[in-house]
Amino acid sequence: MKSSQALRLFGLFNVCIASAVQPSTKLKNATADPMFQLSSDEDFHFELLRVLSLAPYEGADIGEVLVAAKKIAAGDFESFYDAFYDLATQVDETARNIDKDKYPVSARNALFRASSYYRSADFFLHGNWSDPRINSLWDKQLNAFDTANSLLPVPGKRVNLQARDGNFTVPAIFFGTGLTGPRPTILMCNGYDGSQEEMYHLIGKAALERGINVITYEGPGQPTVRRGQNIGFIPEWERVVSPVVDFAIQHPEVDPEAIGLMGYSFGGYLAPRAAAFDKRIAAVFAVDGVYDFGKSLLDQFPQELKDIFYSGDADTFNSVIEAAVADPSTKTVMRWGVQQGMWSFNIDTPFEWLTKALAYNLTEVADKIKQPIFIGDAQLDQFFPGQAKALADAVGTNALYRYFTADEGAGEHCSIGASVLQSQVMLDWFEDVLSKDKE
Structure with a gap:
């Protein structure tokens, strides 16, 4: 040229x-736009808000994040790394100095926060695949998260599940409620750039508080599988989800008739795609919905x-x-x-x-989704505008389309920053769906 x-x-x-x-x-x-902007860079604002949104469920502390935000230069990826790496190491050191046998809640709180901050430090580094920080930061975030997890009243259990075709494994974490008898359970995956650890803070803990088991997992293209198995995304997400459903229904704590499947962000394509092929799933969440990713x-x-x-x-x-x-x-x-x-x-x-x-679309699959499906949309979505409504229209009458607005503080992509409101809306819907199924 x-x-x-x-x-x-x-x-x-x-x-x-x-x-x-x-x-x-x-x-x-x-x-x-009624929201105060945390950075003149629109995407830095979103990522800062994303970390803040973890605060209600033990994944961040507001003041710490705002102090880090002030050190970040708009559009400067390295300054974003520096600010969050410094914060992560500071909070991690504080956590390690806490006697976790004497003060388990304090240690857990700090370790979960450190894990979130290590993930944020990693976020803008993927332009150089040979950057050693991509793996070293992930090791640190996993170590902090797993140590915190061990201090939960009911610790989550990590497993690696074999895909049905045998060429990759699916890392997952089973978070049980500790309650007796079979319980409703939601399988949760993140999207284009997020981890299963983040899902615990976004909505996992909110579900557990309501007596709902949670199984988080990752598939090809997502952080642990991309790093550990060197496998990128695949469009046939049912290959990832069906082994997780197999695993779930083996547990006496899981009601096999009350399994939900949730996908965040790009997961708003992944989860509906899987649900079209696995009818053991009772209800689906697409947050926010994605109908045609490539387009x-x-x-x-x-x-x-x-x-x-x-x-x-x-x-x-x-x-x-x-x-x-x-x-x-x-x-x-x-x-x-x-x-x-x-x-x-x-x-x-x-x-x-x-x-x-271009292969990641639901144009020939949406009409096969027969389960009730919650499709979230956000007024200010800068990543997939119009996609959620297109998916809702294609799915038809079994879709509940919920438009979250800026005035609610929920207008950002995936309603980031409004996790308490979003959890209330989505989890109440799930419980209502299960109640109707029993009538």
Whole structure:
């Protein structure tokens, strides 16, 4: 490709991204957005809010995060790492100095927080796959989380489940309520960039408080499987979920007729996809719903660049995207999104990544989802705007579509920052579904 054409396309792409063409993003940048912004970088604001959202369920402390936030320069990935690594090590050291036999709750609180902060320190590092911090930080977060977990009244139990086709294993954690008799159980997975440990704080603990067992798990492309087994995402998520259902129904603590399946963020595609093929699942949560992942990515590109992609001109497409990702002036959502996408899909080029992404859609599967399904949507969703409503429309009458608004403090992607409200709405719905099934 001629350099002049490359520069023109690069400029066109950056103008498109910077103009925030999605209606939700326009609202975010307008005075209509009622939330205080934690960073002038929209995506840093979201990630800071994401950590804060873990505070109600033992995953963070507000003051600590706000002190770290003040040290972060907008758009500077290394400053984000520095701030959270310093915080993580500080809190981890405090935790290790607590006598956990004498003060188990205090030690557990600090260790869970340290684990969250190590995960945040890792978040923007995936552009360089050889960066040793990608693995060292994960080891630290797992160690902190597992030590904290051991101090729970009913510790979660880690297991590794064999996929039915045998070429990967599924790491999972069974969190039991400690109550007698078979209980409702929710299987929970995160999405494009999140861990099963985060799911415990986002909604797992809220479910346990309501007498609902929780099984968190990860599949290909997600943090532990990507690191430990070097496997990227697969579209056939039923290959991941069915072994978890097999595992769940073997437990006397689990009511086999009351199994829910929850997916967060990109998990809003993964969970509905699996539910279409495993009818042992009684209810599904897509938070937020994703109908056509690949299309939602390409919709953010200018038409001329989409034309180049569909023409199959990989060299031109890659050169434009790689130039954009390398330019610090490009919006964080683009730089991080491509880097994380290639890392989590285990793909070497943007063209390959987007080609693979097109397979992640529910266009031929949505009508096979017969279970009740809760589909969350968020007014300010900057990642998958319009996708949740499209999924709800495709699924039909068994879908409950819930639109979370900015005025509720729940308008961010996955209603991040409103975990107490979101848990109340979703878990009450689940209990109502199970009650109706028994009538």
